Amino acid sequence: MAIRKIARMGHPVLRVRAEDVADPQAPEIRRLIHDMLETMLDADGLGIAAPQVYEPRRVVMFFVPDDTEASIEHDGEMPERELVILINPVLAPLTADTEEGWEGCLSVPGLRGIVSRPSVVRYAGLAPDGSAIDCEAHGMHARVVQHECDHLDGILYPQRMEDMSMLTFESEWKHFDLIADEDNDE
Numbered sequence: 208m209a210i211r212k213i214a215r216m217g218h219p220v221l222r223v224r225a226e227d228v229a230d231p232q233a234p235e236i237r238r239l240i241h242d243m244l245e246t247m248l249d250a251d252g253l254g255i256a257a258p259q260v261y262e263p264r265r266v267v268m269f270f271v272p273d274d275t276e277a278s279i280e281h282d283g284e285m286p287e288r289e290l291v292i293l294i295n296p297v298l299a300p301l302t303a304d305t306e307e308g309w310e311g312c313l314s315v316p317g318l319r320g321i322v323s324r325p326s327v328v329r330y331a332g333l334a335p336d337g338s339a340i341d342c343e344a345h346g347m348h349a350r351v352v353q354h355e356c357d358h359l360d361g362i363l364y365p366q367r368m369e370d371m372s373m374l375t376f377e378s379e380w381k382h383f384d385l386i387a388d389e390d391n392d393e
């Protein structure tokens with residue numbers, strides 16, 4: 208495993224359509240997944256897509272945000288957040304309703320922006336062991352999976368923004384307390 212360098216906005220690898228993965232269990236894909244996880248954890252990220260470590264392949268991973276885990280019963284300590292690893296994901300909105308929310312991105316360091324996205328989506332893909340994943344996502348969970356899958360089509364969140372006046376330096380964002388409890392990059 209290795210921590211990899213993270214591609215930043217402007218690098219061409221972030222603008223191309225990533226390639227499908229032929230064999231999810233191939234050694235180079237296992238290695239890629241391990242490195243993506245290590246890189247994401249090191250950078251305090253909430254999610255990461257393979258193009259962000261300079262590999263234009265259709266692999267994303269993200270932690271399911273806490274706001275969707277409200278129904279999980281637990282005693283004492285909070286359960287660890289669930290990590291979803293998706294290979295060759297496909298995604299479709301399940302509603303025309305959209306929600307606005309703040310986003311950040313490891314490839315756009317130091318900035319935040321408000322993005323409007325469908326509030327409910329269905330996504331499918333393969334897990335690292337080759338088994339099928341099929342999931343309905345709401346709220347932040349829906350936002351994160353859309354953000355990560357956009358990376359596979361060469362799209363960064365600023366391209367989804369409707370009001371560029373809400374593209375904000377993190378320091379100002381914190382200073383003006385625009386939002387209190389989201390401080391992870393995707």
Ligand code: NI
Nearest residue numbers: 312313314393
């Ligand atoms: Ni991102």
